[in-house]
Amino acid sequence: MKFSSRTAAFAIATIMSATFIPDDAEAQPAGYNYDEAKVVSYTLPNPLLCADGTKVTDAKVWREKRRPEILELFRTHMYGRSPAKPAKLIYEVGAADTKALGGKATRQEIHIFLDGKKGGHRMTLLLFLPNGAKQPVPAFLGMNFEGNHTIDADPAITIAEQWTPDAKTKIDKLVKPAETTRGKSIGRWPLETILARGYAVATIARADVEPDYTTGWKHGLRAALSKDGVDTQWKADDWGAVAAWGWGLSRALDYLGTRTDVDAQRIALLGHSRLGKAALWAGAEDERFAIIISNDSGEGGAALMRRNFGETIERINTSFPHWFCGNFKKYNQDATSLPVDAHQLVALIAPRPVYVASAEEDKWADPKGEFLSAKHAEPVYRLFNKNGLGVAEWPEINKPVGDTIGYHVRTGKHDVTDYDWARYLDFADRHFRRK
Numbered sequence: 001m002k003f004s005s006r007t008a009a010f011a012i013a014t015i016m017s018a019t020f021i022p023d024d025a026e027a028q029p030a031g032y033n034y035d036e037a038k039v040v041s042y043t044l045p046n047p048l049l050c051a052d053g054t055k056v057t058d059a060k061v062w063r064e065k066r067r068p069e070i071l072e073l074f075r076t077h078m079y080g081r082s083p084a085k086p087a088k089l090i091y092e093v094g095a096a097d098t099k100a101l102g103g104k105a106t107r108q109e110i111h112i113f114l115d116g117k118k119g120g121h122r123m124t125l126l127l128f129l130p131n132g133a134k135q136p137v138p139a140f141l142g143m144n145f146e147g148n149h150t151i152d153a154d155p156a157i158t159i160a161e162q163w164t165p166d167a168k169t170k171i172d173k174l175v176k177p178a179e180t181t182r183g184k185s186i187g188r189w190p191l192e193t194i195l196a197r198g199y200a201v202a203t204i205a206r207a208d209v210e211p212d213y214t215t216g217w218k219h220g221l222r223a224a225l226s227k228d229g230v231d232t233q234w235k236a237d238d239w240g241a242v243a244a245w246g247w248g249l250s251r252a253l254d255y256l257g258t259r260t261d262v263d264a265q266r267i268a269l270l271g272h273s274r275l276g277k278a279a280l281w282a283g284a285e286d287e288r289f290a291i292i293i294s295n296d297s298g299e300g301g302a303a304l305m306r307r308n309f310g311e312t313i314e315r316i317n318t319s320f321p322h323w324f325c326g327n328f329k330k331y332n333q334d335a336t337s338l339p340v341d342a343h344q345l346v347a348l349i350a351p352r353p354v355y356v357a358s359a360e361e362d363k364w365a366d367p368k369g370e371f372l373s374a375k376h377a378e379p380v381y382r383l384f385n386k387n388g389l390g391v392a393e394w395p396e397i398n399k400p401v402g403d404t405i406g407y408h409v410r411t412g413k414h415d416v417t418d419y420d421w422a423r424y425l426d427f428a429d430r431h432f433r434r435k
Contacts, residue, residue: 027364033309034363042306045340047347047380059351059383070348071284073340078300079281080239080325082247083225088116091255097156098131105131105195109148109158112255114209114221114248121224123208124148124160125252129261130195136259138266138290138432139200140424141252143245143275144185146177147205152191153183163211163219172211172219188272188416197425200262202252206275209248210241214322217241221248236326242300243325245275246282253288266290268428272416273365274323277301284348291431293355293424296414298365300324302356302373304342305335310366313338342369343376346405350377351384353431355406355424360397362414368394374407381405404431 028034047070048056056066075081092111100107110125126148130137144151149159159182161174194201206212210220217223218230221244226232239247249269257264268291271279276297283292294302299311300323314332317324331338346354356374358367371394378388387403395401398419400408406427410419 028310032312032315032364036309036368039307039309042304042336044304044306044343044376047344047377048383056383062350062380062383067348070340070344074281074284074345074348076237076325076327077331077338077340078324078328079243079246080237080327082239082243082285085250085254086114086116086225089113089251089254090116090118091258092118092122100128100154101152101192101195103131104192105129107154107157110255112251114251115224121221123204123248123251124158125255126151126157126203127262128191128195128201130198130200133198135261136263137198137200137261138263138268138428139202139256140194140268140270140428141202141249141256141289142270142272143206143209143249143278144189144203145206145275146181146185147207148203149177149182150185151183151189151203152186155179155182157182160205160208162205162207163216165213165215172215190418190421193418193421194425197429199268199425199428202256202262204248204252206245210244212241212274212322217244217322220244234326238325240322240324240328241320242274242278242281242323245278246285249278249282250286250288253286257288264288266432268293268424270295270424272296273298273414274301274320277323280345280349283352283354284345287352289352291353291355291428292349293357293427294370295357295416295420296359296362296365296370297356298362298370301365301370302342302346303366303369304372304376305331305338306341307366307369307372308335309369310364342373346373346377347380350380351386351404353404353406353427355402355427357407357420357423358409359412359414360409361412365414367409371395371407371409374402374405377405 050066056062090113094109097107106129108127111122113120113122115121149157161176164175223229256262269279269289270293272295276294277300283289317329358370381388388405389402391401
């Protein structure tokens with residue numbers, strides 16, 4: 001893949017802002033298991049066995065009985081319960097720049113008021129449409145980590161203020177990122193390559209939905225939709241930040257469905273790391289997403305929690321207590337008592353295509369555990385006569401496998417790379433052509 005002009009812009013931004021370390025990059029701390037030989041035996045919950053002992057033998061029983069059961073278990077014990085879509089959403093559509101990316105795209109910013117109130121809590125959707133493509137076009141939708149302005153160095157993209165905790169004063173502050181942060185995540189968003197394949201790109205910043213720190217919810221969606229606002233006392237099964245981010249992605253899909261130039265029936269939802277967790281949960285709850293892609297989502301995402309490899313439930317609930325519901329903390333010391341595991345999360349996406357990707361050096365996210373989740377979701381896909389991975393063993397590095405379920409483990413670390421995007425574009429091409 002080539003990113004000549006954008007790569008140059010990124011290089012300039014990097015020099016000006018010193019070395020860029022992605023804020024979601026996680027070291028592999030000592031004291032955790034990275035040895036496959038030390039993975040203890042475990043038994044996974046059976047996705048095809050209902051709570052009352054009924055065996056799931058066809059798609060009808062899955063859809064009407066077992067799938068709702070598993071969704072409720074995840075809501076109760078892990079992600080929490082999200083509210084329904086508001087009766088009214090307000091969209092404020094900005095002017096279109098038809099000459100973005102050197103004339104290759106039309107760029108637009110759309111404010112979506114998530115509480116249905118003009119001037120209320122909003123997120124900004126940044127949309128790129130490929131010029132010259134036959135409309136309506138399919139799209140990749142994903143949340144970004146540090147602001148819409150980081151995915152491209154174009155000075156016309158708005159830099160939004162973000163709530164940030166101040167370690168000294170203990171008071172949260174609204175801070176506008178520096179101009180030098182423009183384009184710092186270009187490597188994760190190869191816009192020109194995606195657009196050249198005929199896809200639109202839509203993204204929103206996670207901080208627009210909820211700032212990613214313990215008290216960030218007070219400035220985010222959860223407070224805005226709560227009756228008591230910042231005085232809310234959360235119940236044990238109320239939604240956490242991961243569910244809030246996923247809910248925001250569904251509202252982005254609501255907006256895309258209003259456009260005539262975007263095919264809302266062909267939206268591929270992609271998320272990396274913690275945002276991969278959000279993408280998986282959004283895809284499980286909202287069946288309108290046509291394809292779900294999990295990139296290095298790890299613990300609380302695609303990795304099997306019972307393996308106790310890399311990051312653990314206790315570590316994630318200690319470092320990020322705002323991500324999941326209160327009930328999830330009950331399982332800090334005993335993942336085996338959790339009534340669900342990640343293979344069931346992947347299975348909830350059936351029969352829609354799902355892609356799970358790992359990185360060889362990203363032991364913290366348990367690459368093999370991510371593969372096994374995809375593998376153990378296959379029985380549910382077979383209910384719909386859909387092919388899964390098509391392999392019995394963890395594949396070789398850089399050897400993608402699968403059909404309706406896709407998987408690869410690539411060389412490298414915790415990131416989204418050109419290699420990943422090449423696989424996702426091929427996967428989307430294949431499945432969207434089948435429609």
